[in-house]
Amino acid sequence: MDLTVEKSGNLEGAVKAPPSKSYTHRAVIIAALAEGVSEIRDPLIAEDTLSSLNACRAFGVRVDEGDAWTVHGSGGELETPDDVIYLGNSGTTLRLMTSVAGLAENYTVLTGDESLRKRPMQPLLDALRPLGVEALSSRMNGLPPIIVRGGLRGGSTSIRGDVSSQFISSILIAAPLTDGVELMVEGDFISRPYVDMTVDVMERFSVPVDYSEGIFRVEPAVYRGLDYTVEGDYSSASYLAGAVAAAGGDVLIENLFRDSRQGDRIILEIISDMGAEVRRGEDHVRIASTGELSGVSVNLHDAPDLLPTVAVLGALATGRTEIGGVEHARYKETDRISTCAAELRRLGVDVTELPDGMIIEGGASGGTVWSHGDHRLAMAFTLIGLREGITIRDAEVFSVSFPDFPERMMQIGCRMNLS
Ligand SMILES: O=C(O)C1=C[C@@H](OP(=O)(O)O)[C@@H](O)[C@H](O)C1
Numbered sequence: 001m002d003l004t005v006e007k008s009g010n011l012e013g014a015v016k017a018p019p020s021k022s023y024t025h026r027a028v029i030i031a032a033l034a035e036g037v038s039e040i041r042d043p044l045i046a047e048d049t050l051s052s053l054n055a056c057r058a059f060g061v062r063v064d065e066g067d068a069w070t071v072h073g074s075g076g077e078l079e080t081p082d083d084v085i086y087l088g089n090s091g092t093t094l095r096l097m098t099s100v101a102g103l104a105e106n107y108t109v110l111t112g113d114e115s116l117r118k119r120p121m122q123p124l125l126d127a128l129r130p131l132g133v134e135a136l137s138s139r140m141n142g143l144p145p146i147i148v149r150g151g152l153r154g155g156s157t158s159i160r161g162d163v164s165s166q167f168i169s170s171i172l173i174a175a176p177l178t179d180g181v182e183l184m185v186e187g188d189f190i191s192r193p194y195v196d197m198t199v200d201v202m203e204r205f206s207v208p209v210d211y212s213e214g215i216f217r218v219e220p221a222v223y224r225g226l227d228y229t230v231e232g233d234y235s236s237a238s239y240l241a242g243a244v245a246a247a248g249g250d251v252l253i254e255n256l257f258r259d260s261r262q263g264d265r266i267i268l269e270i271i272s273d274m275g276a277e278v279r280r281g282e283d284h285v286r287i288a289s290t291g292e293l294s295g296v297s298v299n300l301h302d303a304p305d306l307l308p309t310v311a312v313l314g315a316l317a318t319g320r321t322e323i324g325g326v327e328h329a330r331y332k333e334t335d336r337i338s339t340c341a342a343e344l345r346r347l348g349v350d351v352t353e354l355p356d357g358m359i360i361e362g363g364a365s366g367g368t369v370w371s372h373g374d375h376r377l378a379m380a381f382t383l384i385g386l387r388e389g390i391t392i393r394d395a396e397v398f399s400v401s402f403p404d405f406p407e408r409m410m411q412i413g414c415r416m417n418l419s
């Protein structure tokens with residue numbers, strides 16, 4: 001479907017940030033491994049997080065869906081899935097469930113859509129072997145479909161930290177249900193705040209994690225079921241905040257917590273450095289802007305999902321924007337450095353691709369772009385539409401992470417239409 005965005009000025013009102021995707025994944029998966037019943041309140045109900053819910057069900061875990069998700073914890077006693085598990089577009093589910101599958105008997109097969117079948121897995125497969133799990137790529141090319149043979153018993157292993165932090169989160173989540181795990185992270189450790197979020201949820205469900213000198217240690221332990229409320233999502237909110245920064249106006253965004261561990265909260269500093277006025281409260285943020293932005297230099301090493309948002313804001317700014325430290329943005333739903341650069345060029349923007357980022361000379365015109373099937377591109381490019389008018393092809397993919405994206409954008413005055 002096409003999303004057409006018209007020039008929209010002076011955004012105003014209040015809007016609630018949708019629930020966090022990363023926290024919803026972790027909460028439902030850890031609740032599925034816990035002893036006792038958990039209530040997951042305000043879960044993100046979107047394609048990616050439903051992939052995690054359905055994957056838990058495939059291992060025999062009962063989850064009742066209502067306003068909250070009621071998860072009847074398995075205590076780690078998982079059934080062997082009776083079919084291959086299809087995970088759609090969700091890299092987080094693929095990575096997190098690979099180690100979980102090591103807790104079930106016999107074989108589990110994990111696969112997904114065309115994009116998911118290009119997401120790197122080999123470092124995780126190699127790291128699981130010393131822990132007792134035989135895990136293979138069916139095509140022997142390091143990519144899904146992934147076949148996991150149960151037998152996770154624990155021990156010591158190591159993993160490179162520069163491809164995906166999801167590998168580390170994966171091993172940590174399954175670790176308490178083994179004889180204990182020591183996990184050494186080698187080299188650069190990207191996207192670290194996501195591992196902090198994993199540890200945060202593990203601790204909320206009563207399992208401690210020790211980290212010192214590059215080594216995570218998890219002792220055998222029991223996750224205890226819990227009443228857990230999911231906080232708002234800073235990555236999704238980057239489009240709401242970015243919309244105000246780009247189009248101008250004064251908007252209150254609710255459900256964004258000041259003490260959040262989400263690395264993507266730095267979007268607020270970035271738009272402030274670009275010229276927007278940002279006032280934070282305990283559980284909300286107020287953004288005011290004239291719509292005039294200036295270029296910035298940012299390192300997205302810890303916040304890779306902000307790349308499309310910052311790239312389009314840079315294209316609307318005066319002067320040069322430099323994005324660095326984020327080679328791992330190339331291993332997402334698409335190679336986002338290359339797909340963002342290609343679509344910005346269609347709008348007349350002067351872009352230089354770097355191995356780990358891009359340089360953008362501000363000055364975008366309106367036009368038509370393609371999402372490449374990537375939810376974050378579909379949402380980010382709407383910000384250019386607010387100033388210049390735009391049509392985004394294959395835009396319906398926003399439902400991967402933010403199903404009511406158009407409604408929440410229209411609520412603050414963005415003019416857009418999906419057809
Ligand atoms: O663990 C998570 O919830 C995520 C980790 C990040 O991936 P990488 O660690 O692969 O950078 C991020 O890009 C993704 O959207 C969500």
Ligand SMILES: C=C(OP(=O)(O)O)C(=O)O
Nearest residue numbers: 089090091092305332333
């Ligand atoms: C990379 C993303 O998610 P995942 O890794 O779960 O596919 C994303 O949401 O931008």
